[in-house]
Amino acid sequence: MFFRLGLVNIVRQLERSALALLSLAIAAFSLTHSLAISLGYPAQAFANYRHYLGGDTVVYPTRIMGNPNQNQRLELHRIPNDAFSTLTLIYPHLTREGFLAPTTPILRPFSPADMQELATHPQVRAVDALYRMPGWWQDNPASLRAVPPDSKLWQYQTEQLSAPTARATIPVWLNSRQNTAPLPPVGSELDLRLPRIGLTPAGSLQYDANHTLVQRVVVAGYYEVPTRVVSWPGPDGGDFLTEQGYLDLNEVWLLEDDWQELWRLTTDNLPPVAGSLGLQVTDMSILEAIVGQLQIDYPEWTIISAPNLAKQAEAESALDSFQRAPKEYWAGRSHKPQHAFPIDVSRTLAGLIYLNAGLLMAARMLTGAAARRKEIGILKALGARRRDILLMALTEAVVLCLIGSTIGFAIAYPAALFQQISNGLAWGQILRLLAKNYGIILGQTLTIGVIFGLLPAWRLAKLTVNEVLRA
């Protein structure tokens, strides 16, 4: 009965209902749009980080939280901070506090079959292995990284030898922004010390720092990888000052063949094993959807998008540092860094539109308050309880929210659907995303609509019949 009265009220106040409906639909539209595009990034987003991490998304050969699809026993593990992979650099708590993982080997190297399988995935354009090993130059701990000749990392070279080195001496490139040791000049020679590397019976890599071999190399050049830009207010309230941040890790780049030669020497001819894989995806605009799909397809690995790794690295200040910017502006979690693409303000905008829609819902209940008060008074005189009045108002709010959010979603979502289908995303994933997004939109709209729709009704329902009918 009161449900029906609520429906009648929607139709009766058609103009005001239409206004509230429209505002809810616009809010749902803007949030749908925001959610749909938040699955991905512009093509050039986080480009530097993507080059550095070796792909648009990175696959690590361990499942940090265990495989949810298998009934596995989990144990607390700690990854040694051995510069084998960026995982521990970006997530230092994995080393400090540990993590839950299955009892199976936690750093099982990727096999060629793994790489081949990933390369056939419909949303993966290319798979690159990222090879690293630990070492020291002049007693400074460093990560030795193989850089393929066609890698985009070479664009970050700043100085290099004018003449090619003799092939007898291995060339290396040093990070000019690393801040642990004075840089040897370009062209000078230095000794790299490498630990013996072997495999445990369980298949994990292990490093023996007590037995090392020394290799003479030549400094062929420097590089610097830009990360983020930090701004801070100038002295005495002057203009904002800015500083470009750079990767400050002591990472030594080697040509791929040279790295493999060193690996061969230090492992007694073990085949090279990748610490992580970098995947190039077909479409950055649905990156997170692709990552979600990959994680479902390969539950035994940890798969994280490069932008998410970058954000985490920035939150931890794990990869870079600054010379002039005050530390609280780059190491503090509350300060957002700037990137060379527009900041996504769509969520904020959607929030404001929702607030506006909520106010219109409240206004709809309050406009013509005298008539509504009288109606509520009559209903109470005839035997309606307070909860009946609230049910009536709730019906109005819920129905308006259902229709409004569905209209907004139905208008905005086809673009995202088209994008997902044309990128060959699996139907299961498309349906999961659709259900998830519609759930979020509906939930958000209902929350706003019900709160703003019910509050005025709650106040009116508290009035006594006499207060209303004699007013």
Added chain:
Amino acid sequence: MKDVIMETVQLNKAFSLGETIYAVNNVNIKIERGSMNVIIGPSGSGKSTLLSLLGGLDRPMSGDVLLEGQSYRALSEDQLALLRRRKLGFVFQFFNLIPHLTALENVMLPLQFINTPHKAAKRRGLELLERVGLAKRSRHLPLQLSGGEQQRVAIARALANRPAVILADEPTGNLDTKTRDEIVALFQELNQQEKQTFVMVTHDPSLSKFADQLIVMQDGCVVSP
């Protein structure tokens, strides 16, 4: 022994307006089943307040109202609402119909409150509109009806759930003479033919004429009988 359907026991209601004013002061009345009861008195004598207390629309300061032996005192707001829903009918001076519902829908309202199936409620609603002479106006909205017609719809609505008592507050106070006579005749007919119990607040002597019990109020007190 007379069949008392409703009674008040030392009913008091006071308002604090600088000083305490008793709108209803120690009122003891008994309403017999099937009787026509008319409350009269000058403005401000407490008639409408007494009616509100009888209808459970307001709470007394002390004393009690009993309807078919059921005390109001122990009832919560929700229980009072359910009691109004099942046992009381109201007719107001200004009709108080829901403006966006048709005449028939207004009459069906109390029946739907007690979960009467739609078909049965519609049948009963049409019967009642027929009874008050408005069968042909069942689909009209209140604003499309005259004042007399609106009051007839309100009376039909009050009768819908076969209430023990109908409480009417100045039911003819907003009507012209001709219409007033028609409404008075309708009340009389319902009382005499269907033994419907009425308690009315009125200034209208034509209604007082038919009263089985005339309750005269002054300064919150019942001065007659």
